[in-house]
Structure formats: C-alpha cells, structure tokens
Amino acid sequence: MIYLLFESFCQKWMLPLSGKSVPLNYRIYNKQEGKTKNDYLREMIAEILSLGLEPKTVTTDAWYSSKDNVKFFKDKGLTFLTGIAKNRSCSVDGKNFTQVQNLEIPEIGLVVHLKNFGKVKVFRKSFKNGTHRYYMMYIAEEDALLGISRTDFNTLHSIHWGIECYHRAIKQVCGIGRFMVRTSEAIKTHFFSAIRAFTQLELMRVEELIENWYELQRNLSLQVARDFILEHLSQKLALTA
Numbered sequence: 001m002i003y004l005l006f007e008s009f010c011q012k013w014m015l016p017l018s019g020k021s022v023p024l025n026y027r028i029y030n031k032q033e034g035k036t037k038n039d040y041l042r043e044m045i046a047e048i049l050s051l052g053l054e055p056k057t058v059t060t061d062a063w064y065s066s067k068d069n070v071k072f073f074k075d076k077g078l079t080f081l082t083g084i085a086k087n088r089s090c091s092v093d094g095k096n097f098t099q100v101q102n103l104e105i106p107e108i109g110l111v112v113h114l115k116n117f118g119k120v121k122v123f124r125k126s127f128k129n130g131t132h133r134y135y136m137m138y139i140a141e142e143d144a145l146l147g148i149s150r151t152d153f154n155t156l157h158s159i160h161w162g163i164e165c166y167h168r169a170i171k172q173v174c175g176i177g178r179f180m181v182r183t184s185e186a187i188k189t190h191f192f193s194a195i196r197a198f199t200q201l202e203l204m205r206v207e208e209l210i211e212n213w214y215e216l217q218r219n220l221s222l223q224v225a226r227d228f229i230l231e232h233l234s235q236k237l238a239l240t241a
Contacts, residue, residue, distance in 0.1 A: 089115040
C-alpha cells in the first residue's frame with residue numbers, strides 16, 4: 001500500500017487535508033501475469049496520474065524504495081518519502097559510499113547522495129529497544145530538499161503510518177482475508193467488497209456518524225452478547241450426570 005499526498009487533499013491512495021482517507025487503486029497479485037509488486041505499484045501510480053490527479057508526495061514503506069521505483073517517482077515529477085533498508089548505499093560527499101546505518105544522521109536529517117539516484121535527505125527514527133528505522137525524502141529543488149525540517153518529516157511520517165492503520169482495519173474490521181469462496185471472480189468480488197466497506201466506514205467517520213473504524217464492529221459484538229445473555233437468563237440451567 002502507498003499513499004499519494006495531494007496539494008489540497010491526500011488519498012490512500014488518501015485524503016487527510018479534507019479529513020478523508022479512502023482507497024483509490026489496488027491490485028490482486030496474479031502469478032500468471034509475470035509481474036512483481038513493483039510493476040503493480042508503477043502501474044497503479046500511472047493510472048492515478050492518467051486520471052488527472054496531481055499528487056504532491058508519494059509515501060511508501062521500504063519494500064517499494066527500489067532504485068527503479070524512486071527513479072520512476074522522479075521521472076513523474078513526484079516528491080516522495082520512503083523507508084529504506086539500513087544497508088542502502090549512500091554518500092555524504094558523492095564519492096565515498098557506505099551503508100546508511102553507518103552515517104551520523106542528526107535530528108534535522110542529512111542530505112546524501114543515494115547510489116544510482118541522486119540527492120535525498122535521510123532521517124532516522126530510534127526506538128526504545130535500540131533499533132532504528134531509516135527514511136529518505138526527495139524534492140527536485142535542492143534548496144527545498146535542504147530545507148526539509150524534522151517537523152516536515154514527522155508530519156509526513158504520521159500520514160505514512162496510516163498505511164499500517166489501513167492494513168490492520170481492512171483485515172480486522174472488513175475481513176479482507178476471510179472468504180469462503182474459491183473461484184477467481186468470487187475472490188475478486190470479496191476483495192472489492194472489503195475495500196468498499198472500508199471506504200464506507202471512513203466516510204461515516206468523517207461525517208461523525210462513528211468515532212472510529214472499529215466502533216460498528218464493537219457495538220455489534222456487544223449487542224449480540226447482550227441479547228444472548230438476556231435470552232438465556234430466564235432459562236433454567238439443569239445439571240446432568
């Protein structure tokens with residue numbers, strides 16, 4: 001999953017500035033097509049652009065930060081925030097390359113030369129267990145790239161985190177991975193229905209009909225449990241030998 005961040009709205013394929021976060025495009029992996037997830041990624045973004053939408057920023061996890069993908073983003077005139085592997089090759093001076101994990105990255109980030117790409121600004125997030133995650137941001141204008149602050153990174157990273165929230169919700173609430181069908185068309189229908197269900201939940205949240213995506217599921221479970229208890233309270237329980 002990726003995010004496409006637009007000037008006046010963002011789509012989740014998401015829309016945070018207008019308060020909405022809804023899917024715009026998706027693919028179901030088909031081994032017979034002979035395509036990788038990176039092929040699907042570039043296809044989906046090309047389709048989004050062909051609709052006339054003008055995303056300001058793309059954000060993805062490290063799975064989609066390959067050389068071919070980031071060059072694709074650049075060629076399409078897109079800025080981006082992506083996760084990067086700790087062994088990704090970078091250089092401060094453009095000559096002496098080393099793994100990004102070996103760099104001294106200050107809180108405000110560090111502009112480096114990404115091998116076989118060009119200049120990006122890298123940031124590091126540290127965790128209590130001593131591990132780190134690395135991210136890179138790209139803007140074509142060098143002055144703008146240098147001027148990216150930690151606040152800018154944190155703001156975009158909070159949107160980036162929505163990828164994980166979306167994945168969790170569409171599995172736990174919309175049941176995208178739970179289907180009792182086997183034919184290809186039925187499976188495709190199930191996936192579409194799950195994504196459509198998430199979209200409806202998000203629109204209900206924005207309209208303040210529900211507080212969050214999980215509310216309907218929680219209330220339904222509580223009501224079913226309540227009805228079951230009330231139904232059986234009046235029944236006499238008998239112990240049998």
